[in-house]
Amino acid sequence: MSDLTAHTIKITGHEGADIEAYVASPDAGGHRGGVIVIHHMPGYDRATKEIGRRFAELGYNTIVPNLYWREAPGADPGDAAATVRAQGGVPDSRLIGDVAGASSYLRALATSNGKVGVIGYCSGGRQSVLAACNLDLDAAVDCYGAFVTGTPPDGFPLQVTNLVSQLANLRAPLLGLFGLEDKFPGPEQVAELEQILTEHDKQFEFHSYEGAGHAFFSVDRPSYNVAAANDGWEKIGAFYAKHLGA
Amino acid sequence: MCTYVTVREPIEGSAKGPNGTWQHVSDVTVYFDHPVHTMADHTLNIDLANPAQGPAARVAIELTADSARRLIGAIQSALASAPLDLAAVE
Known part of the structure; x- marks a missing residue:
């Protein structure tokens, strides 16, 4: 297990605005890939920062942008x-701008090998795909993001559209991790995406x-599934080693 | 799942919130989604808020679906028991 350092910084996000971000990096020297962690709908919370530290422990420069900083x-x-x-x-436009800012931050690090991947959970899964359709990223992971395909609810304040029209522009290899018991996205939506x-x-x-x-x-919710999470972490590790390695 | 479904209504009243103080609330947001605290996959979540006072001016409730239905019934019973002129629809 490698030593790491983590702290909170400000980065330049969409339209030049400063937003908060949590960064974690291995203490060891050398050049390495970077990972952008997009938090789930419940926000920029302790569990998401733990995920960020885990990627640093796995050997990546990691950043978790606080997507709710402005409000x-x-x-x-x-x-x-x-x-x-x-x-x-x-x-969506703001998400793309903020991920672009996070990507620029990672690529500018002295320890960067120039490669950056993105991963998102829940609503962040959809946003990970969105980012990979609009930015030059080297790998994307979608963890059970709803409404990449499928029809979102209509007429409510929280507006979201599916990404079907953008998928032709996907610029990075995509790893998708889903639960068969999930309803959003359900297996039929995953099959449509496939x-x-x-x-x-x-x-x-x-x-x-x-x-x-x-x-x-x-890990802090009843939905935690040890077998799926353990295998998922292995799949993520192999995927990023392949696409973000030196 | 993330339902994304969110219902928002203007309201008028008060709620006892952070630090044990009463605050005016002007908005209610209701959604069925992941809870922050309740040990359930999904709950009916209610935020009684005063956005003008910032994000922390919020009283949050997370109820299991069954509990939420019982709350609805309790509210309707209480309103039905009140004299019409006291609980008239505005």
Whole structure:
């Protein structure tokens, strides 16, 4: 297990705005890939920062941007998530700008090998795919992101569209990790995504776990599924080693 | 799952919130999604908030679906027991 250092910084996000981010990196020298962790809908919380530190322990420069910073700077993660949800969620254009800022930060590090991957959980899974359709990233991981395909609910304050029209522009290999018991995304939506990516001749690798529902990586929630999470971490490790390695 | 479904309504009243103080609340947000604290995969979540006072001006409730239905019934029973002129629809 490698030693690491983690701290909170400000980065330049969408339209030049400063946003908060949590960064973690191995203490060892050398050059390495970077990972952007997109937090789940419940926000920039302790569990997401733990995920960031795990990627540093795995040997990557890691950044977790606080996507709710603008609406709720310094707020408790739950309060920030509630505020952003009530205001309609994070606009896609802003997400792309913030991930671009996080990517620039990682690539500018003296220890960067120039490669950057993205991973997102829950709503962040969809946002990971969104980022990989619009930015030059080297690998993307979608952990049970709803509404990459499928039809979102209509007429409510939280607006989200599917990404079907953007999937032809996917620029990075995609690893998808899903629970067969999940409803959003359900197996039929995962199958639709698989079909579309195949039609567009995209590079992807999907794994759907029996007995696992949504949020099976969440160690602090009842949805945590040890078998699915352990295998998922192995799949992520191999995927990033292949695409983000020197 | 992330339902993304969020219902928001303007309200008028008060709630006892952080630090044990009363606050005016102007908005309610209701959604069925992941809880932060309740040991359940999904809950009916209610935020009674005063956005003008910032993100922390919020009283949050997370109820299991069955509990939420019982709350609805309790509210309706209490409203039905009140004299019409006291609980008239505005």
